[in-house]
Amino acid sequence: MSVNYVLGDWGTTRLRLFRLDGEDVVARLDGPGALEGNAQEALAERLELWKAANEQSGVVQSGVVLSEVVLCGMAGAPGALVAAGYAACPADAAKWLSSRTELEVAGVPVSVLPGLSCHADGVPEVMRGEEAQVFGALALHPELAEGEHLIALPGTHCKWVTVKDGTITGFRTHPTGELFALLAGKSTLTGPDTPGEGTVDEGFARGLERCGEPLTGALFEARGARMLDGRSKDWSRGYISGLLIGGEVAARVQPGTSVILIGDPALSALYDRALEGIGCTARRIDGDAAVLAGLRIAKELRA
Numbered sequence: 001m002s003v004n005y006v007l008g009d010w011g012t013t014r015l016r017l018f019r020l021d022g023e024d025v026v027a028r029l030d031g032p033g034a035l036e037g038n039a040q041e042a043l044a045e046r047l048e049l050w051k052a053a054n055e056q057s058g059v060v061q062s063g064v065v066l067s068e069v070v071l072c073g074m075a076g077a078p079g080a081l082v083a084a085g086y087a088a089c090p091a092d093a094a095k096w097l098s099s100r101t102e103l104e105v106a107g108v109p110v111s112v113l114p115g116l117s118c119h120a121d122g123v124p125e126v127m128r129g130e131e132a133q134v135f136g137a138l139a140l141h142p143e144l145a146e147g148e149h150l151i152a153l154p155g156t157h158c159k160w161v162t163v164k165d166g167t168i169t170g171f172r173t174h175p176t177g178e179l180f181a182l183l184a185g186k187s188t189l190t191g192p193d194t195p196g197e198g199t200v201d202e203g204f205a206r207g208l209e210r211c212g213e214p215l216t217g218a219l220f221e222a223r224g225a226r227m228l229d230g231r232s233k234d235w236s237r238g239y240i241s242g243l244l245i246g247g248e249v250a251a252r253v254q255p256g257t258s259v260i261l262i263g264d265p266a267l268s269a270l271y272d273r274a275l276e277g278i279g280c281t282a283r284r285i286d287g288d289a290a291v292l293a294g295l296r297i298a299k300e301l302r303a
Helices: 039-051 132-142 176-185 198-212 221-229 233-252 265-276 285-299
Strands: 003-009 013-020 026-031 054-059 060-062 064-073 084-086 100-105 106-114 115-120 122-125 146-155 156-165 167-174 258-263 280-284
Touching: 003 039, 003 176, 003 285, 013 039, 013 285, 039 064, 039 100, 039 106, 064 233, 064 285, 084 100, 115 167, 122 167, 132 146, 132 156, 132 167, 132 258, 132 285, 146 280, 146 285, 167 233, 176 233, 198 233, 198 265, 221 233, 258 265, 258 285, 280 285
Parallel strands: 003 064, 064 106, 084 115, 146 258, 258 280
Antiparallel strands: 003 013, 013 026, 054 060, 100 106, 115 122, 146 156, 156 167
């Protein structure tokens, strides 16, 4: 009988569950966003799949015993799995983990970690899940726990986090991923699925060129270029992405700034490109590796 534990990052758009045996990830399951349907049923279904899994050992068949599940992210949002609250900044890893919400799903103990909150220049801010990636990155790269660093976490709601000597002192949010999904997927700006010229990459470059202009005026080139210049839908989507990411980056950093990027490699590459365009340097850290390291801290530092 194999005894494993589960670490999970449950975001707005998807669930990522990792089953571990000691330090090794032995299986992974994905699922829907935390607010899409019944979260407890979605989690239970996936845990039952693993519990029912058979492992061949000679002639003996045995199921997998799950000792516990540790979750970060939107699992703790109201209306998701269970409301888990927020720890106020400034917060180090110990303060973040000073409280967690416990429940049982499919017969397995589940810990849901809190998010973080702050008021940045009087503006209320919250995050769920990104804090696990930040503290995980500090564990993976101890040099980042010394001095002051600016960390960006691209995603549905991109976070720009200030860390000083291992403590998150504050952060700001840009819902750039959500805006892109709405504008590129649900508006008329990208036009119909008809042939055209130009790649996503070329559109992104044009978006970076115009990102310093007022957004509402610059956006319409996504449609105008399709109508008059024969641009493709891909070009138009890339253009919107370049406008949004370029504008976000310009709002958050000054030329010459060094930024740590944590997240999906493909999305981080777009932010890296925008940063490079204004004379900044970026260091990339894989988001999966960072969140697993952060969740391991949470498993070890029981409240």
